[in-house]
Amino acid sequence: xEEQPQGCARVSGSVIDAPPQDxxxxxxxxxxxxxxxxTARVGQKAPDFSAPAYYRGGFTSxxxxxxxxxxxxxxxxxGDFTFV
Amino acid sequence: xxxxxxxxxxxxxxxxxxxxxSVDSHFVHKMWNDNELSKxxxxxxxxxxxxxxxxxxxxxxxxxxxxxxxxMRGRFIIDPDGVIQAMEVLTAPVGRKLAETxxxxxxxxxxxxxxxxxxxxxxxEPGKETLKPGPDLVGNVWKVWNPSME
Numbered sequence: 001x002e003e004q005p006q007g008c009a010r011v012s013g014s015v016i017d018a019p020p021q022d023x024x025x026x027x028x029x030x031x032x033x034x035x036x037x038x039t040a041r042v043g044q045k046a047p048d049f050s051a052p053a054y055y056r057g058g059f060t061s062x063x064x065x066x067x068x069x070x071x072x073x074x075x076x077x078x079g080d081f082t083f084v
Numbered sequence: 085x086x087x088x089x090x091x092x093x094x095x096x097x098x099x100x101x102x103x104x105x106s107v108d109s110h111f112v113h114k115m116w117n118d119n120e121l122s123k124x125x126x127x128x129x130x131x132x133x134x135x136x137x138x139x140x141x142x143x144x145x146x147x148x149x150x151x152x153x154x155x156m157r158g159r160f161i162i163d164p165d166g167v168i169q170a171m172e173v174l175t176a177p178v179g180r181k182l183a184e185t186x187x188x189x190x191x192x193x194x195x196x197x198x199x200x201x202x203x204x205x206x207x208x209e210p211g212k213e214t215l216k217p218g219p220d221l222v223g224n225v226w227k228v229w230n231p232s233m234e
Contacts, residue, residue, distance in 0.1 A: 011109065013136035015144045040145040042171055046162045047144035051105070053132045054113035062103065062132050065166065071100045071189060072162040076147045076155040077085055078176045080108040080116035 006059055013051025016063070046074070089125040091182050098189050102131035105142070107154055110135040147173055161188055163196065207234030 040047060050063040064072070085104050088095075095102060108116070113133035122128035134141070139155065142148035147158035159180060161170040169192050174180060191204040194214065202214040205225075213228055215221060221228075 010137060011135060012138035013105070013134060013141040014138075015140050040160065040168055040171065042168050044168060046160065046166050046168045047141075048166075049141045049144065051134045051136055051141060052110045053103075053134045054110040054117065054129075055132045056128070056130070059110050059114075060132070062134055064103070064162075067101050067103075067162075068166055069164045071098065071164060071193070072160075073088075073095060073100050073102045073185065073189070074145070074158075074160040074162060075085065075088065075102065075104045076142055076145065076158040077104065077106050078152075078154045078157065079106050080112050081120065082176070 011052045013049050016048040016050060016065070046072075085129070086121050086124045087179070087182050089121060089129045089131070091186070092130045094182075094186050095189070098186070098193065100189055103134050104129075104131060105134040105136050105155065107137050107139060107142075108135060109137060159185060161185070161192060163192065205229045205233070206231075 046064060048063065048065045050061060053060050053062045055062075064074075088102060088104070092102065106113075110133065113135060117129045117133070136142055136155065139148045139150075139153070142155040142158075145158055145160065147156045149156055154176070157174040157176065157178075157180060159172045160168050163169050170188050172180065172185075187209065190210050191208055194204065194210075195202060198214075201216060203217055205213075205215050206229075208214065212233070215225065215228065
């Protein structure tokens with residue numbers, strides 16, 4: 001697993017093929033269809049993303065599509081050091 | 085998430101890769117692992133702890149809570165084709181039950197191995213009878229399954 005250089009910039013995950021957050025407003029209203037395209041649904045392709053990660057003592061970057069061919073359990077949770 | 089780390093063996097036996105995601109930085113993930121989780125789980129967290137500080141990934145999966153700026157407890161089963169087969173989303177105060185997730189992986193793997201010829205009834209556990217959907221099963225599910233088997 002490739003070790004990532006660690007800067008001081010605030011890092012985050014990003015969805016692949018999604019428009020950037022600061023993209024200029026599109027002409028006309030955003031349709032709900034566009035929103036639903038990026039919303040997870042059973043029976044549909046999981047939205048791909050890449051994001052920084054901590055893994056076994058090191059810092060790395062993960063991309064969901066790197067796990068193609070494998071079963072994946074993707075788990076979100078409210079935060080580190082919470083109680084449940 | 086420590087429960088997942090503690091029962092990671094069961095998931096690994098099924099060939100399941102785990103990715104945990106929260107809005108904490110990967111630096112905080114390291115601190116949580118080093119200072120707390122490694123004291124609950126021998127050897128520390130064995131899977132990737134993903135950082136999603138801006139919530140972009142959480143939004144794409146419909147688990148982003150914009151009022152609190154956190155991600156809800158969402159669990160997704162993704163198959164080898166990258167298709168979501170199952171999802172479960174809980175609000176913060178209630179934790180998940182990993183054994184049920186393991187059971188679902190076992191069921192989905194069986195269905196996939198059968199090429200869709202078999203299905204698992206309610207409450208199915210490994211070793212129990214599966215259903216073979218087809219003309220002969222219509223109206224005859226009662227012969228192979230009843231609610232007491234759940």
